[in-house]
Amino acid sequence: MGKPIPRPGIMDIAAYVGGKHSVAGVDRAMVLSANENPLGASKKAVEAYRAAADSLYRYPDGGAHALRDAIGKRFDLDPARIVCGAGSDELIALLIKAYAGPGDEVLYSQHGFLMYAISAKSAGATPVAAPEKNLTADIDALLAHVTENTRMLFLANPNNPTGSCLPSSEVRRLRERLREDVLLVIDAAYAEYVERDDYTAGEDLVQDFDNVVMLRTFSKIFGLASLRLGWAFASPAVTDVLNRVRGPFNTSTAAQTAGVAALADRAHVEASQKHNSRWRAWLRQQIGGLGIEVPRSDGNFILMRFADRARADAAYEFLMSRGIITRLMGGYGLADSIRVTVGREDENRALVAALAEHRGAK
Numbered sequence: 239m240g241k242p243i244p245r246p247g248i249m250d251i252a253a254y255v256g257g258k259h260s261v262a263g264v265d266r267a268m269v270l271s272a273n274e275n276p277l278g279a280s281k282k283a284v285e286a287y288r289a290a291a292d293s294l295y296r297y298p299d300g301g302a303h304a305l306r307d308a309i310g311k312r313f314d315l316d317p318a319r320i321v322c323g324a325g326s327d328e329l330i331a332l333l334i335k336a337y338a339g340p341g342d343e344v345l346y347s348q349h350g351f352l353m354y355a356i357s358a359k360s361a362g363a364t365p366v367a368a369p370e371k372n373l374t375a376d377i378d379a380l381l382a383h384v385t386e387n388t389r390m391l392f393l394a395n396p397n398n399p400t401g402s403c404l405p406s407s408e409v410r411r412l413r414e415r416l417r418e419d420v421l422l423v424i425d426a427a428y429a430e431y432v433e434r435d436d437y438t439a440g441e442d443l444v445q446d447f448d449n450v451v452m453l454r455t456f457s458k459i460f461g462l463a464s465l466r467l468g469w470a471f472a473s474p475a476v477t478d479v480l481n482r483v484r485g486p487f488n489t490s491t492a493a494q495t496a497g498v499a500a501l502a503d504r505a506h507v508e509a510s511q512k513h514n515s516r517w518r519a520w521l522r523q524q525i526g527g528l529g530i531e532v533p534r535s536d537g538n539f540i541l542m543r544f545a546d547r548a549r550a551d552a553a554y555e556f557l558m559s560r561g562i563i564t565r566l567m568g569g570y571g572l573a574d575s576i577r578v579t580v581g582r583e584d585e586n587r588a589l590v591a592a593l594a595e596h597r598g599a600k
């Protein structure tokens with residue numbers, strides 16, 4: 239008997255495993271595993287979400303017009319060049335589906351976000367990782383790995399899970415040296431957390447060049463991870479392609495209306511930025527003080543680097559035993575590291591206390 243067989247490459251995919259949200263035997267775990275906003279969603283967005291319950295029986299606006307207009311106003315971008323998706327994850331998958339297939343290469347940097355490789359494989363394309371320097375994307379290495387088969391290059395800026403970030407001059411240099419038929423996707427999921435003067439999220443490059451796409455999300459600072467909402471800003475040609483390949487109703491009414499409300503609540507975004515800035519610095523300093531290496535991060539998380547995998551695993555298990563959920567980074571080629579989201583004040587203090595206790599116990 240025959241059986242349905244998926245296309246070549248599909249069974250090579252190691253399915254993405256999201257951050258855990260519970261620990262057996264612990265009632266209220268501290269969830270620092272998924273880079274969510276510890277202040278939650280804007281109350282105004284929650285209200286808008288509740289109001290959307292009245293129209294559950296209606297299809298959403300497939301063009302997400304009000305949301306795209308609101309994004310356009312807020313970021314000073316042409317709404318006609320914005321496409322919304324079910325998280326930036328969906329937009330990553332759609333871009334790859336549209337621009338790469340068997341025999342094509344999708345390039346990204348060594349410790350880049352996992353969904354680039356997963357989506358490349360699911361489209362039958364070949365993921366290619368270029369080495370990093372000091373846990374930071376290396377523009378020259380990326381350029382050196384471009385071949386005649388390269389169709390797309392993904393750069394998360396800042397990158398998850400390393401937290402490293404490139405200045406806009408470096409990203410521009412990458413684009414200027416890249417072949418014009420290679421699509422450069424700048425994934426700026428953590429843009430709102432960056433405090434460097436030399437940073438842009440990539441919209442300037444999209445305005446200047448037709449082969450650049452910027453991706454953004456409502457899952458991080460806007461605190462709407464559960465609603466699955468992201469957006470792309472691209473050239474008219476790439477926008478047209480995305481609109482052809484996306485599902486006709488790929489974002490829900492609840493997500494669209496909550497997204498509009500979240501954009502309008504500037505105070506919540508500012509409070510989230512301030513909170514992150516303060517506690518990210520505090521965590522880095524406190525955890526560094528315990529002898530654990532913590533590289534600079536421009537995101538809403540930090541990476542804790544241990545001497546080896548065994549020490550990282552032991553620290554992870556100890557934190558779990560204290561009800562603190564973090565994330566091991568073996569899937570990113572960083573088996574000696576743990577990523578921790580900047581949490582609420584009580585969570586951050588509990589984390590540092592538990593790490594100190596663990597060190598004392600050794």
Ligand SMILES: Cc1ncc(COP(=O)(O)O)c(C=O)c1O
Pocket residue numbers: 272273324325326327328351394396397398425427454455456457463466467468
């Ligand atoms: C760099 C990066 N890009 C994209 C995403 C996906 O976000 P979304 O929730 O919008 O699908 C994440 C989520 O962690 C991320 O870290």
